[in-house]
Amino acid sequence: MSEPSGPQWCSRFPGSAATADLTPDFRDRVEAFLSQLKHAGASVSISATYRPPERAYLMHWCWMIAREGVDPAGVPPMQGVAIAWLHKSSSSAPDIAASRSAAAQMVSTYDLRFEPSLTSRHTQRRAIDMTIGWSGTLTIRDFNAELRKIASLPRDGSNAELIDVGASFGVIKLVSDPPHWSDDGH
Numbered sequence: 001m002s003e004p005s006g007p008q009w010c011s012r013f014p015g016s017a018a019t020a021d022l023t024p025d026f027r028d029r030v031e032a033f034l035s036q037l038k039h040a041g042a043s044v045s046i047s048a049t050y051r052p053p054e055r056a057y058l059m060h061w062c063w064m065i066a067r068e069g070v071d072p073a074g075v076p077p078m079q080g081v082a083i084a085w086l087h088k089s090s091s092s093a094p095d096i097a098a099s100r101s102a103a104a105q106m107v108s109t110y111d112l113r114f115e116p117s118l119t120s121r122h123t124q125r126r127a128i129d130m131t132i133g134w135s136g137t138l139t140i141r142d143f144n145a146e147l148r149k150i151a152s153l154p155r156d157g158s159n160a161e162l163i164d165v166g167a168s169f170g171v172i173k174l175v176s177d178p179p180h181w182s183d184d185g186h
C-alpha cells in the first residue's frame with residue numbers, strides 16, 4: 001500500500017540542525033570553528049546538518065515532478081518511502097494534473113528555491129547550513145591560533161576572510177549556496 005504524495009509527507013523524515021548528527025571527524029572541525037566564532041562574538045544560527053536520504057528523495061522528486069515536467073509514473077521507488085507520486089482519478093485513470101499539484105504543494109511546504117540533489121554532503125553528515133553575522137570588526141582565532149581581524153564586508157558567511165578562517169578548520173564554504181559549508185566545499 002502506498003500513500004499519495006502531498007504536503008503531509010514533508011514533516012516525515014525530519015532533518016537535524018544538531019552538530020551531534022555530523023560525522024565525528026567533521027563535527028570536531030565544525031565545533032572548533034563555532035567555538036571561535038562564539039568567542040569572537042559572532043552570531044551563528046544553524047538551520048541544517050544531517051538530512052536523511054528519505055527526505056532528500058522526497059525533496060528531489062517533488063521538485064522534478066512539479067518544476068521539471070518529470071512523469072510521476074517514472075519516479076524510481078525508494079525503500080521505506082511508500083509514496084505514490086502518480087495520483088489516480090476515481091476511475092483509476094492516471095491523473096497527471098493532480099500529481100503535479102500535490103508535488104507543487106510539497107515544493108512549497110519544503111520552501112524549496114533550487115533543485116535539491118538526491119545525494120548531498122547533508123545526507124552524508126558532512127555539511128552544515130548556518131547563517132553567520134557580526135558587527136564592527138570580527139577578531140577571531142583561526143585553527144593555527146593566529147588572531148585574524150576581519151574588517152571587510154560583507155559581515156556574513158560569504159566574507160572571503162571568514163571563508164579563509166573556516167578553511168583553516170577544514171570547514172569549507174560552497175560560495176554558490178549562502179548558508180552551506182562542508183568538509184570539501186560540495
Ligand SMILES: [Zn+2]
Nearest residue numbers: 127128129180
Ligand atoms: Zn547545505
